[in-house]
């Protein structure tokens with residue numbers, strides 16, 4: 001879950017581009033980026049040489065002074081010998097010392113990046129580790145989950161209710177890590193000490209609880225699958241737990257629900273949504289990708305986020321998006337938006353993860369479309385169609401869906417609803433729902449637990465649809481214009497072409513000629529059909545996200 005409208009670095013750009021919404025990307029003025037953006041968003045030489053294999057994040061969270069202290073043990077495999085390692089940690093958190101093989105290492109700080117000078121030789125293929133000690137009062141989130149940081153709240157009984165959320169801004173807001181999405185540890189242990197009357201819920205499975213002499217308890221959560229860094233989370237509160245076993249495609253899936261004590265009864269009712277969510281998404285996308293780590297819904301003091309195997313929930317135990325239907329069709333009130341949307345991210349975000357946030361449409365486009373697929377599964381194709389078409393009203397076409405690479409820059413917030421409408425249009429082109437479903441399942445199988453680029457996804461879709469979709473993706477991902485089908489009926493001749501489109505745009509489109517289904521293969525050059533009835537009326541299938549250029 002991530003709405004980008006509040007992203008501080010983009011505000012000026014959005015205003016600027018709003019004035020010239022018909023320009024193509026090439027004509028738009030590029031935003032400016034800093035060296036810090038490059039250090040954050042690039043696979044720098046100080047990152048590239050080591051492959052992350054394991055994290056043990058071991059921290060104490062102190063609600064009394066809103067601080068976090070502890071260490072992260074980082075294990076890695078040497079790909080190429082190199083002696084400088086980049087670790088990220090954002091002020092006001094401070095790195096206190098870095099150790100390797102019992103030696104304290106010299107560290108040079110440059111803003112959010114720390115460059116650690118390793119002493120011992122780094123031999124190719126070796127498995128090494130560093131321990132990073134750190135602490136401080138992390139940034140407080142002003143508007144979770146859209147602005148990153150820690151949320152320090154209290155529940156209605158006055159007990160601390162605390163959570164992290166940091167997509168986009170970065171996990172290094174609160175713990176030291178390789179804060180770039182291309183590399184994930186193969187597994188992770190998250191150990192969090194909190195005052196003994198509270199519980200911490202993180203990702204994966206609860207391996208044990210230690211009672212400490214200082215009046216705290218440490219919760220150890222083990223994740224046995226690769227995990228992206230923004231997915232790692234802490235949720236601390238007066239939690240109670242219930243659960244169920246879901247009979248899924250890969251066997252029994254443990255589903256555990258952690259909610260604030262007073263919300264138990266409401267949660268038992270509302271979370272009946274989970275089995276039917278899993279049923280719909282296993283149908284469309286294939287097996288839930290983290291059976292080993294279980295599925296969890298965890299109540300959070302903000303709307304929600306796709307934390308891996310620890311989906312956070314704050315939708316107020318009601319259907320819709322905070323009780324509203326984002327599509328304006330009524331279908332959005334048939335389900336709890338946060339449960340459906342954030343759970344779908346287990347496939348598109350946590351299973352298949354972008355390497356660069358510029359390709360964030362891969363997470364949000366497929367996930368926004370999953371809402372329609374959920375409706376399709378439970379209420380029929382027409383329901384899903386209406387929902388997706390209904391969400392067009394909120395598309396701005398302000399900037400392309402793809403952002404700038406290597407500077408931690410995401411594309412337009414249209415990646416949600418325009419992304420969904422692009423995929424819905426693609427589904428019409430495929431014109432075979434079983435084939436389309438096979439492709440969605442194939443993506444999750446062939447890119448299982450991987451980080452990807454948009455190009456990999458685009459190539460996969462071209463290959464498996466059997467059609468070169470490069471112009472299609474250029475149009476919808478890299479341009480802001482919505483293609484317009486221009487056509488004229490003159491006497492007994494129909495002429496048609498794509499206008500307002502990228503060069504060579506060649507998408508087929510389903511139309512009705514006097515109500516009779518007909519496929520056209522327009523290009524940006526005029527084509528014609530002869531010998532139609534005079535006065536034939538053409539209507540475009542409304543499932544295609546295009547403009548009707550009648551009378552052009």
Ligand SMILES: [Zn+2]
Nearest residue numbers: 001002364367
């Ligand atoms: Zn999302």
